[in-house]
Amino acid sequence: MKETTALTDATRRLLAAKLQLPPIPWTHARGSWVYDGAKRYLDAASGMINVNIGHAHPAVAAAMSDQVRRGTFASPGALSGTLMDELAGQVALAVHRPEDRVMFTSSGTSGVEGAIAPARLAHRSRGADGRRKVLTASLGYHGNSAFMLALSGHRRRRPHPDDSFGLQPAFDAPYPGQHLDCPYETCQAECAQGVRAAIEQAGPETVAAVLIETVNGTTGGGYVPPAGYPRVVREICAEYGVLVIHDEVLTGLGRTGLPLAAHHTPGSYASHATVKRVDVAT
Incomplete structure (x- = not known):
């Protein structure tokens, strides 16, 4: 049996983000648990929020095995994406938007960027070529590409000013300690007037979309906006x-x-018959 050499910072070749705690060694995972010999850890993060159904689910493992035996990858732009089309229909039904279109991406970052592109295109199709700006909140986080980091308010990940394309968040998030000069004891739905001010400052004729997290995640740890804010x-x-x-x-x-x-805030988005909202879910 080949002896495994313990990796150190000097011998590791994987470039990855470092957290405050060292990575946990592990051997396998099942359901909601990650194992290291006799120890087990609850995977409260669901992998990286993308293992909703749990680790090593037999049905998922069987489906993946069956698919890879038939073919590893087939671009729907070149080959008929029958299964992808079926899944898109199921996703649209699952979120109560049966007439919507669904685009699959490989990450949250590409999903958000993929939503920005049609938002801008929608304005251009109406002759509003100048509408290209995307306004975001000061505490928001929308992905790890250079573009999304420039729009995000994740302070530890904010790019150097020379690398941010002149972009930055445009309005304060409606959370305790984050909404500067908030006129209320605690944030209210009317704190959304900060979005109005940001649109007017940017020039409404230049703004394509406002991008918000429905519940703040990476930068705040589950902040929920005031009732009615969306x-x-x-x-x-x-x-x-x-x-x-x-x-x-x-x-x-x-x-x-x-x-x-x-869906927790009635009226937070328009009906599927109008182009007023794009949801990004992975």
Whole structure:
């Protein structure tokens, strides 16, 4: 048997983010548990929020094995994506949007970027070529690409000013200690007027979309916006013809108890017959 050499910082070749605690050694995972010999750890993070059904689920393992025996990858742009089309239909039904279109991506970052692109395209198709800006909140986090980090408010990950393309968050998040000069003892739905101010400062004719997390995740640890806040954001954006993008990477597909976190706030998005909202869920 080949002897395994313990890795040290000097011998590791994997470039990955370092957390405050050292990585936990592990041998295998089952369901919600990660094992290291006799020890086991509860995977409260669900992998990286993408293992909702648990580790090593027999049905998932069987489906993956069956698929890889038939073919490893087939681009739907070149080969018929029958199974992907079926899955897209099931996803649309699961979030109560049966007439929506679904785009599959490999990460939350690419999912959010994939939502921004059609938002801008929608404005161009209407002749509003100048609408390209995307406004975000000061505590929001939307991905790890250079573009998304520039739009995000994750302070530890903010790029150097020379590398941020001139982009930065445009309004304060409606959370305790984060909404500067908040006129209320605790944030209210009307704190969304900060979004109005940001749109007006940017110039409504230049704004394509407002991008918000329906529940704050990476930067705040589960901050929930004030009751009605997403609805007021949508109403304000509708006044200016600005689209709303809900980043549901951390909250979509039932993680908050409803199919989408936006479902907790009636009126927070428009009906599927109008182009007023794009949800991003992985």
